[in-house]
Amino acid sequence: MANFEQFGLDASVVQAVTNIGFTEATPIQQETIELVLAGKDVIGQAQTGTGKTGAFGIPLVNRIDSSNPLVQGLVLAPTRELANQVEQALRQFGRVKGVRTTVVYGGEDFGKQIRSLKQRPHIIVATPGRLLDHMRRKTIRLESIETVVLDEADEMLNMGFIEDIETILAETPQETRQTLLFSATMPKRMESLASKFMKNPTRIAVKAKEVTMENIAQQFIEVHEREKFDVLCRLIDLETPDLSIVFGRTKRRVDELAEALIKRGYRAEGLHGDLNQAKRNSVLRKFKEGLIDVLVATDVAARGLDISGVTHVFNFDLPQDPESYVHRIGRTGRAGRSGIAITLATKPEREHVKLIESVSKRRMTQRPKPTYEEALEGQKQSTLNELRELAAKGEQDSYRVAAKELLQETDAVTALAAALKLLTKEPDQTPVKLTSEAPLRTKKRHGNGGRDGRRHNDRDRRPWGQKRGRDGRRSGHQRKWASSNGKAGKRLS
Numbered sequence: 001m002a003n004f005e006q007f008g009l010d011a012s013v014v015q016a017v018t019n020i021g022f023t024e025a026t027p028i029q030q031e032t033i034e035l036v037l038a039g040k041d042v043i044g045q046a047q048t049g050t051g052k053t054g055a056f057g058i059p060l061v062n063r064i065d066s067s068n069p070l071v072q073g074l075v076l077a078p079t080r081e082l083a084n085q086v087e088q089a090l091r092q093f094g095r096v097k098g099v100r101t102t103v104v105y106g107g108e109d110f111g112k113q114i115r116s117l118k119q120r121p122h123i124i125v126a127t128p129g130r131l132l133d134h135m136r137r138k139t140i141r142l143e144s145i146e147t148v149v150l151d152e153a154d155e156m157l158n159m160g161f162i163e164d165i166e167t168i169l170a171e172t173p174q175e176t177r178q179t180l181l182f183s184a185t186m187p188k189r190m191e192s193l194a195s196k197f198m199k200n201p202t203r204i205a206v207k208a209k210e211v212t213m214e215n216i217a218q219q220f221i222e223v224h225e226r227e228k229f230d231v232l233c234r235l236i237d238l239e240t241p242d243l244s245i246v247f248g249r250t251k252r253r254v255d256e257l258a259e260a261l262i263k264r265g266y267r268a269e270g271l272h273g274d275l276n277q278a279k280r281n282s283v284l285r286k287f288k289e290g291l292i293d294v295l296v297a298t299d300v301a302a303r304g305l306d307i308s309g310v311t312h313v314f315n316f317d318l319p320q321d322p323e324s325y326v327h328r329i330g331r332t333g334r335a336g337r338s339g340i341a342i343t344l345a346t347k348p349e350r351e352h353v354k355l356i357e358s359v360s361k362r363r364m365t366q367r368p369k370p371t372y373e374e375a376l377e378g379q380k381q382s383t384l385n386e387l388r389e390l391a392a393k394g395e396q397d398s399y400r401v402a403a404k405e406l407l408q409e410t411d412a413v414t415a416l417a418a419a420l421k422l423l424t425k426e427p428d429q430t431p432v433k434l435t436s437e438a439p440l441r442t443k444k445r446h447g448n449g450g451r452d453g454r455r456h457n458d459r460d461r462r463p464w465g466q467k468r469g470r471d472g473r474r475s476g477h478q479r480k481w482a483s484s485n486g487k488a489g490k491r492l493s
């Protein structure tokens with residue numbers, strides 16, 4: 001296994017990476033770091049959660065001349081939250097070397113961004129729309145850019161950012177520019193972008209049958225539309241996730257789902273593109289801090305977001321395309337950890353499930369709908385585990401007298417059973433109202449990448465090819481690769 005010293009990186013960059021806690025390069029990092037250092041154009045495809053940010057970010061900061069005040073690196077990301085997260089990662093990689101980074105995205109004050117641009121960042125991370133605005137205002141110039149990275153390149157095409165990206169790339173030095181494309185999915189249509197903007201790129205790709213991670217258990221449950229919500233609640237009760245993400249198809253759906261979950265006593269909040277940026281930031285922060293356990297989101301949260309502790313992804317509604325499925329479920333099972341992805345599908349949607357399976361090259365295991373009894377049992381076990389842990393810690397001195405008094409009145413089993421009942425969140429059946437969604441219908445995939453026929457303007461993404469208005473949306477955590485699973489590195493290679 002490779003450590004970071006062997007790639008010819010500056011000692012300051014190796015130091016920064018070590019400080020973060022990375023000891024070994026992940027497979028995609030092993031393959032791309034030297035190429036990027038050498039100035040080559042690279043198309044990097046590797047599964048979700050396997051360190052692509054480091055694969056481009058570590059050599060990128062290494063290439064920066066930190067004594068030169070000009071901006072040298074540009075990273076584009078499809079959403080605001082992701083742009084934020086990537087900038088945080090780059091800042092960490094470049095900290096010891098003294099590389100300055102900044103991030104610009106829509107929905108935020110220009111003034112603040114202009115002030116940060118005046119600090120002469122070496123690398124700018126941006127969403128395409130806001131970057132263009134800055135270019136028009138001449139608050140960002142790209143003629144000194146040496147390296148451009150398109151993170152989630154295929155998604156930026158999906159979102160209709162292609163013209164924006166062409167405009168941006170045209171403002172960077174054509175002859176000398178290094179261009180890097182990264183994503184877990186590289187659909188065929190990426191080729192035209194690559195051939196147009198890249199010079200003899202090296203392709204690093206995972207094998208087709210390894211598009212999704214094997215450490216993510218993929219399951220699906222066949223449901224009727226009207227029972228979906230009860231099934232979701234029972235799943236949460238039964239599975240007792242640490243953190244989970246529930247994906248809904250539309251913004252309205254996300255709002256309704258979050259509200260319904262809250263009504264049933266879950267700590268949930270919604271995230272989608274119609275919320276103002278302050279709200280989006282606060283929801284994501286609360287989720288990372290564990291102040292909420294369930295993040296309900298549109299596909300705005302499907303790509304790139306790296307949040308530790310997400311043990312479960314629920315596809316309440318099917319994603320509109322198979323690539324989106326790969327990215328959604330990739331919000332769990334990151335950095336060698338395991339995760340569970342559960343997809344709810346109605347009977348008419350079976351075909352769509354098959355299409356997803358054929359693209360992700362993995363079968364989903366069908367499981368039955370959880371029963372009320374199973375949900376209750378899950379909650380009981382969870383309470384029992386917490387009780388066991390607390391008892392083992394033995395820090396209940398101030399409760400011992402009361403406990404003894406209780407045991408004089410009633411036998412131990414009765415007393416404990418009452419405590420368990422009190423502490424257990426029994427499955428809540430409060431009636432809730434959700435507007436029902438028509439099932440997703442499968443259309444044959446054409447050259448347009450199989451965007452579904454139903455175009456719903458309540459969605460967070462533009463259909464393929466359609467020009468987007470301003471800008472997208474989407475933040476970070478560092479830990480040791482394979483910290484919880486020593487085998488992860490091997491499995492990936």
Ligand SMILES: Nc1ncnc2c1ncn2[C@@H]1O[C@H](COP(=O)(O)OP(=O)(O)OP(=O)(O)O)[C@@H](O)[C@H]1O
Pocket residue numbers: 021022023024025026029046047048049050051052053054183184303304305306330331334335477478479480481482
């Ligand atoms: N060499 C390493 N050692 C330990 N942890 C690492 C290493 N490289 C990356 N990680 C951690 O792995 C996690 C996933 O990394 P990252 O977000 O870059 O994945 P990704 O491949 O970009 O995934 P996605 O396709 O979802 O965007 C992060 O928490 C990151 O800090």
Ligand SMILES: [Mg+2]
Pocket residue numbers: 052053151304
């Ligand atoms: Mg990523």
